[in-house]
Amino acid sequence: MTEVVSQQEMRDAFAMFYGMAMSLKDLAPPPEQLSDQERVSRAKAVYLKALDNGFATQLDACVHCGACAQACQYYIGTEDPKYTPIHKLDLMKRVYQRELSPLSWLLKPFVRDVTVEDLHEERHLAFEACTMCGRCNMVCPAGINIADMVAVNRAALAQAGLMPDELRFMVAEQTAEGTIFGADKDLFLFRIGVLEEKLGFKIPIDKEKADVMLVTSGLDIHLFSDATGGAVETLQHMGVDYTLLSDAYEGANFGALGGDDALKKKLTKKLTEAAIRIGAKTVIVPECGHSFPALRWGAAESVGHEVPFDVSTVSEYFGKAVMEGRLKLQAKDHPGIVALHDPCKVGRWGGVFDEPRAILKACGYNVKETESSRELNFCCGGGAGNFLIQEADQLKRVGYRIKMGEIEATGAEKLMVSCGSCRMNFEVGKVKAGDSMPVESLAAVIAAHLPANEGAKQ
Ligand code: SF4
Ligand code: SF4
Structure with a gap:
């Protein structure tokens, strides 16, 4: 195996990338100017739609056992009750109790309406104090999917113009450019060229037809090219008919992370259509946690029909090949x-x-x-x-x-x-x-x- 990135190169790239990540807050476009009332009504509209779509029954199911608190890294590490997972859904529950519950006529006078101060507090809980890791889901005896409902919180806050600056920057960049961290097509092709020099073979780009479509990410293009290099070297070794595409190489999906559902779907659709175009039987997403669920569970929805390919992570694809000999x-x-x-x-x-x-x-x-x-x-x-x-x-x-x-x-x-x-x-x-x-x-x-x-x- 060729050393794709030396330790020194990795340290230099890390320092450069960290500096870039720390400047995102200052580079973010100005937030949308909305009145407090507009923020509240936009957030409530998102909650009401989600509650209509089945989340209401889950909110009613909590038996207040406290098990989710003991599962959450933020509660365990701080012992602050505000980081109890189910507490992160209190705002949504208040909207439910006031607007949708069969007892709303009785509860309304006793349950506070949502205020913009509540939304600011929820922003901390949904974006900074939850990684939607789903560990709390695993222990809840009532089967409540807290992580998915935190995603609804993020969508509500995004609509209310309260996405954190860094994610607002990433969403704006990916809306405009499709990719992240300035990893445009020229940089992608440049990095592929560097990998080719180090690996000593031509990496297939833009094949019209291929069994496997390999996807990378802006993070890997800048920082972790050893991950992309490892994937292409192994595919090459296995003799797989694969390609990367210069018009669909970005696996990151900041629509999914920022709560921007329209962007999430648009980015997923782009990868899905590209995979269908080249007749891929498998799409391998990069070593990027969220790109995996975004494509695996979003591909069919993004184009409105079943898709003719599987979605695998790098470790899944190669791990299965090892297990099957x-x-x-x-x-x-x-x-x-x-x-x-x-x-x-x-x-x-x-x-x-x-x-x-x-x-x-x-x-x-x-x-x-x-x-x-x-x-x-x-x-x-x-x-x-x-x-x-x-x-x-x-x-x-x-x-x-x-x-x-x-x-x-x-x-x-x-x-x-x-x-x-x-x-x-x-x-x-x-x-x-x-x-x-x-x-x-x-x-x-x-x-x-x-x-x-x-x-x-x-
Ligand atoms: S999904 Fe959020 S609330 Fe649940 S355990 Fe993970 S970080 Fe905590
Ligand atoms: S584990 Fe489930 S039932 Fe228990 S407090 Fe948390 S959300 Fe409620």
């Missing part, structure tokens, strides 16, 4: 322990657990599970776009400390991750806390264990 990796002697982080959207939401473990086993690693793992794994602390929000900094560190504490307790000498946002949050957390745990991309790890190529194998 289609991809042989060369086990090396790794005497120490490694830990694996299950990204929330890939693991808990997508059920991808066995595949990354199969990869690491085939590479010869001794993987020790963290105290929480698989379905109940703790979030890295920076998911759902939080890793970019400066005002979430303190809470991000709370989440980071919990997860990194578990990782360190395994005695691991390195951490394997298959999500760029998790990786970014771990890297920033390490710098701020003075920790030193090396963090590696699973895609790069796979490529580092490819046997000498004896010809294309599929």
Whole structure:
């Protein structure tokens, strides 16, 4: 395997990228000028539509057992009751009680109407104090999908013009350009050229037909090209008929993270139509947690019909190939322990657990599970776009400390991750806390264990 990015290159890129991320707040376009009343009525319209679509029954189901509090990184790390997951839905519940409940005629005089101050408080809870990780969902005996309802909160706040500045910048950029962090087509093609030089083969771009469409992200283009390099090197090794597309390479979807449903659908549709155009049977999304659910569960809806392709994450695609014997990796002697982080959207939401473990086993690693793992794994602390929000900094560190504490307790000498946002949050957390745990991309790890190529194998 070729070293796609040296440690020094990675450190330089990280410093540059971190500086860019920290300037997003100042670069954000001015927020929409709305009166307090307009903000409240826009937010309430979003709540009422969601409540009509089935969320109302879930709000009524809570038995106030408190189990969700003990599942949430932010409650556990602060013991502040306002971070109890179900509390994050109080505003929506008030709208329900006043406007839709069968007892609304009785409750209305006793339940406060929504104010703009409530919306500001909810902004902190929905954007800065929740990564929509879904861990609370797993323990709720009433089966309440708190994370999805926090997504409704984000949509309500976006409509009310109260999206955090950083996400507003990202949404504006992706609305205008389709991609993020200035990773336009020229930069994408430039980075592909750099990868080609390092890898020593031509990477297929813009094939008219291909079985597999590989997607990358602005984060990987700038910072984690080892992940893209690992994926293309492994696909090449396997002899897969694949391509990247210069008009559909961005997997990130800040519509999904910012609560902008129209943008979320538009971005998903773009990837979906491109995959259909080239006859792809599989779309491999990058090591990017949220790009996976956005496409896997949004593709058919975005075009209004079933789609003729599967959506896989990098670790899922290659892990299945290992499990089915289609991809042989060369086990090396790794005497120490490694830990694996299950990204929330890939693991808990997508059920991808066995595949990354199969990869690491085939590479010869001794993987020790963290105290929480698989379905109940703790979030890295920076998911759902939080890793970019400066005002979430303190809470991000709370989440980071919990997860990194578990990782360190395994005695691991390195951490394997298959999500760029998790990786970014771990890297920033390490710098701020003075920790030193090396963090590696699973895609790069796979490529580092490819046997000498004896010809294309599929
Ligand atoms: S989704 Fe995660 S971060 Fe949000 S309330 Fe639930 S456990 Fe906490
Ligand atoms: S775990 Fe479920 S039922 Fe219990 S308090 Fe939380 S939301 Fe309510």
